[in-house]
Amino acid sequence: MPTLLQIDSSPSPYSVSRELTAKFVKKWKEANPQGTVVVRDLVQNPPIPVNSAWIGAAYVPKDARTAEQNAALAQSDALIDELFNADEIVIGVAMHNFSISSYLKLWIDQIVRVGRTFSVGPNGYAGLVSGKKVTILAASGADYSEGTPFAPYNHADPYVAAVFGFLGVTDLKVIRAGGTSALAKPETDRTAFLKPVIEKVDAVFA
16 A cells, blocks of 8 residues: 655644645545555654764664664664655645755754665765655745746755755655745735645646
């Protein structure tokens, strides 16, 4: 049975990115009634930061690691196993100061690991995460679409896409909801505002 890994990273429970991942998961369940959804809420359970012990352990062959080194990589191993066990991944990306939330960065630091999700050989780097479908649902207060004045400042979803491209993912889609600061205005209808974005989410399953 297929498995979907749902990643939420916005600190706000009412964020647009969380609403979009919820819509995506609903459609995915309709398309995969026997499938399993694994929810990874990075705000409720934030990954620990990578430290010097983690870095040192990551470059030691598994069979040669000490108990302390295995402990330093335990969460990384669990998150990477979760990633590999999923057939599909949907990631809610809320922009914070032109980039991703600190919660999402902690997760990325734990899953990007030599020998597990990428390798280094004579021909350089090679991603080891293949055969996965990744959908990035990105929300930002301003409009960062190509051609807008803010476009050069968008280091959120392009960064996440670059990370997964580095890890070997080739089936990747980005759906953006820009200009969400308008939702703070009483005259803005949330349902009408998000309708074009929801339609793009629905189109993934068409």
